[in-house]
Amino acid sequence: MDDRTLNDLLRRFGLSDKEIDTYLSLLAHGEAKASTIADAAGVSKRYVYSVSESLAERGFVEVNDHVVPTTIRANPPDEVINRLRADVDAIRPALEERFSRVERQTEQFEVIKSRVTVTKRIRSLLADAVDEVTLSITAGHLPEIRDSLVEAVDRGVLVLLIVSDAGTAEDIEGELDGVASVVRTWSEAMPTLLTVDAAAGVVVPPELLRRSNTDRQAIHFSQEQLAPVIAGSFLGNYWPAASEVATADPAPLPAEYGNFRQTVLQATLRLRAGETPHVTVGGRWTDDDEPVEVSGRVVESKQGMVEPTTNEFPVENSLVVETDEGETVTVGGQGAFVEDVEADLVRIEADESGPDETDAGNVAGDE
Known part of the structure; x- marks a missing residue:
């Protein structure tokens, strides 16, 4: 590893440039007087004493002030690395606890x-x-x-x-x-x-x-x-x-849609072709939010996508379904509240009493 890369990595652990120079000089000498390190690192002896205390607190060196003159010894790299690793492991649980896992927001x-x-x-x-x-x-x-x-x-x-x-x-x-x-x-x-x-x-x-x-x-x-x-x-x-x-032209049947506007368009095209499409609707009742599955024949659509339009307001898209039990239920898409049912998924099939539809085209053409 070159000196520049080593210096960059040491900076990540909070060491300043002068602290790095002092520490690397200590590593080269093993143990030395403050004056020796000051000359090697290009700093004052007073600064070496100050930096050495900081490095000692973080486990990088040991200051021996029981002798005259005071000497400073670099701790073995394995000891330093193990201490840094222990510090990182110690903060991991606290960081995990505070980390909010949210999806990265794309540029809006x-x-x-x-x-x-x-x-x-x-x-x-x-x-x-x-x-x-x-x-x-x-x-x-x-x-x-x-x-x-x-x-x-x-x-x-x-x-x-x-x-x-x-x-x-x-x-x-x-x-x-x-x-x-x-x-x-x-x-x-x-x-x-x-x-x-x-x-x-x-x-x-x-x-x-x-x-x-x-x-x-x-x-x-x-x-x-x-x-x-x-x-x-x-x-x-x-x-x-x-x-x-x-x-x-209408899409071939059977077909399944999560997009309700597509469902309404396909049902409308079938109705205008003289067919009576059969639908199975998975969703919820809008009055009590309970899940429901409705199955029956589409007898009417309210929409503004194709002429003649039948909706009462511009974004209205709904189906009127005569259920297999003989009841009439209105079905809307996501966010429906006027209709009886909010649909999540709709399957459209040919009515059993009608002709078998297998080869309807899907290419746009003039009406």
């Missing part, structure tokens, strides 16, 4: 100043999507992320897409195949808003994507409290103003 906000970085962040977030994506993107920039959207849809992710700053559906018709579960267009320019799995996303002002010399900046966030707010604004303010131009 990042300021983005370039279009290239915005595109990279969007692609990265889409690649990580598991359950749900809400996205508004300009027609001009849709081709840059189109492949990432198609891959997300192919993985079974619910993708609700607004293509903004678009002329007519025909202008972007070739870009819409397979890019989303539902696509809407809006002729006006709007911010690029992305949320992924209600946990992360980006907010980009229109100017940043339109001009290279703007001082406007985008925000990339990773915060579970913020993402639902952005998604709520997207669905409540922008989604109703846009026009529906494409909807994916």
Whole structure:
């Protein structure tokens, strides 16, 4: 080990640079007078006495003041190491007791100043999507992320897409195949808003994507409290103003979903195809928080994802289920309180009395 590395390690045990020089000189001499060590370490004799007392308290040296002149002896390294190890072991229980085991917080906000970085962040977030994506993107920039959207849809992710700053559906018709579960267009320019799995996303002002010399900046966030707010604004303010131009075919059955918006969309598409999907819902009663499993036929959905909308407020998504026992139960998603049941997991199957559905497609197309 070189001197620099040795000095760095000794500093970790609280020794100052002069204490290290004094101690290493003592090690080289074994035992010596203060004046000898002072000359070797380049410090005063008085300082050697002071440092030696400090080193002796920590077990590094032993001061023999019963002789004249006083001598200072370095303790064997094994003794020093064993004492340091014993000190470390002694403090371990107290440190463990005080240590709070929490997950390391990821960076919650990042300021983005370039279009290239915005595109990279969007692609990265889409690649990580598991359950749900809400996205508004300009027609001009849709081709840059189109492949990432198609891959997300192919993985079974619910993708609700607004293509903004678009002329007519025909202008972007070739870009819409397979890019989303539902696509809407809006002729006006709007911010690029992305949320992924209600946990992360980006907010980009229109100017940043339109001009290279703007001082406007985008925000990339990773915060579970913020993402639902952005998604709520997207669905409540922008989604109703846009026009529906494409909807994916229902996914093949049976299918199981933890994302309730996806459940409602799939059930709605089945209902509008003249089918009566059968669901098994695992969740809890909203009035007493007791666990429950509900099984029955979906007879109605309330939603605003596809036309015609049937919800009473923008973010309402619920199912009306006629149970196998003949009762009518309303089912909502996470945080439901108006409905009878808050669903955690829903399995959708073809109704036994209906046709056997095995090969429904999952590619977006114009309605």
